[in-house]
Amino acid sequence: MSIASRGVYIGPPRLKTAIHAMVWLAKSGSMVSSGLIASQVDSHATFIRRVMQSLNSAGIVESKGGREGGYFLKKPSTEITLGDIYEAINNDPNDVKGNEKVGEQLSVECDQPEKRLDGEQLDVELEQILQQAELNTIEYLRNYTIAELVDRVRFF
Structure with a gap:
């Protein structure tokens, strides 16, 4: 069995979902609702809102409430590292x-x-x-930005 086929789980379980959401936000370049993010990352909107709350608290994304609301990147994707996302997800004081x-x-x-x-x-x-x-792990993840992942991933 190869390493790639097993799946690798480092950090909190929400980390992969958070990274997927951030890549999708970066690719969209605009404000995106939790429902749309959830459909793109194959998750539930309620779970996405909790993940995005952690990213919002860390100053990585910004949210706008209401019917036309959603989430958008607070800073350029070239400045957001996977280490930033790891820390935001792992250190959320609102997470029990x-x-x-x-x-x-x-x-x-x-x-x-x-x-x-x-x-x-x-x-x-x-x-x-x-x-x-x-x-x-955090130091290693800081070597990769969301922009780099957007460039490496195929969108269809």
């Missing part, structure tokens, strides 16, 4: 995320009963590794 402590109750039985896995320490170490991976 679970904060459960996964490793809190984690323990491993060993031959010696006094040895146990410190779940809290594991969480701290893993969090540091994942934060660095995220920083590396």
Whole structure:
């Protein structure tokens, strides 16, 4: 199985949808409704509005309410990187995320009963590794703009 056929999932699940929406907005060059964006990126308008809210909060898009409203790019697509979109989607303060402590109750039985896995320490170490991976991902994504994707993608 090749890597391309598996699909790659990095970042929040909404990231690909957000990038698709941004490419579509850049290609259209005008204000586009959430319903039209949803139909172009094969999603639901309500979900698109939530994604676009994150992008709006980050200053990447602007929205106009009402019957004739929609979304448009707040700055040129040549200045919007995939890293910007990643950060907007991942850091939205309005997005509710679970904060459960996964490793809190984690323990491993060993031959010696006094040895146990410190779940809290594991969480701290893993969090540091994942934060660095995220920083590396964002830095890499900053090498690509929405304009570049528009140029690379075929529209029909």
